[in-house]
Amino acid sequence: SSRPSSSSNVLGLSLLFLSNASLLAMAYLSGKAWNPLQIFLAAIFPGSMFSLWTLQILHDCLHGSLLPKPSSRPLPSLKHDNNNNNHVKKKKKLQSLLLFWGSMPSFFGYHLYLRHGHLSHHKSLGDPRSTSLRQLFDSDKSEFEDGDVLFAAHRMKLKGEAGPRFRIGKEKKEDLVLSISRTGFSHWKRGRPLRNAAIFAATFSFERFLLGIND
Numbered sequence: 001s002s003r004p005s006s007s008s009n010v011l012g013l014s015l016l017f018l019s020n021a022s023l024l025a026m027a028y029l030s031g032k033a034w035n036p037l038q039i040f041l042a043a044i045f046p047g048s049m050f051s052l053w054t055l056q057i058l059h060d061c062l063h064g065s066l067l068p069k070p071s072s073r074p075l076p077s078l079k080h081d082n083n084n085n086n087h088v089k090k091k092k093k094l095q096s097l098l099l100f101w102g103s104m105p106s107f108f109g110y111h112l113y114l115r116h117g118h119l120s121h122h123k124s125l126g127d128p129r130s131t132s133l134r135q136l137f138d139s140d141k142s143e144f145e146d147g148d149v150l151f152a153a154h155r156m157k158l159k160g161e162a163g164p165r166f167r168i169g170k171e172k173k174e175d176l177v178l179s180i181s182r183t184g185f186s187h188w189k190r191g192r193p194l195r196n197a198a199i200f201a202a203t204f205s206f207e208r209f210l211l212g213i214n215d
Helices: 006-032 036-062 078-102 110-116 118-124 133-138 180-185 193-214
Strands: none
Touching: 006 036, 006 078, 036 078, 036 110, 036 118, 078 110, 110 118, 110 193, 180 193
8 A cells, every 4th residue: 555654654754853853953053153164064964964854754745645644444424524524624734834844944945845836846847838937937826837947947958938037227128037047057067067066056055045035
């Protein structure tokens, strides 16, 4: 059966608590005791590991596989259906709370992405006719048309127009495009992995920093 067992539920929640508690402790130590080199080394390991644990566990929470599902019976009754409906409502409420509080103290925009961008990614699958960087930034919707575009644009050339766009002055015929991800990726060089990795780390971190402020 693909249904998660109670032991896997406990393990996932325990690892989420461990990763967030560790990130909180390292954030406190970074401000109180550690020098810049210690902060940098802790961010590489184990900080990055705990951050990815948080993202992956919350991703499972969003898709409904972190918390236990309602039990099934061969011959469901009306009472059983009502119990299941109540269970689903409580589970969704708990998932929403876990997504918000489980994203803290990470300053990497996980809640913004998971709550408003990831499920739409599965729906659109990166179709440039319905999703592009320009459309993401121009849209007035609270849900991103495809939140994964913000990640992918840092490491691959995407179809569709870039964004965000700004028009300066009334006589300006062309919009000014200010895309952190596309600007960084345009400076990648074939056969220069260290250069490319440094650019990716810089642009990705800078954009996550801005999204964190937005959160």
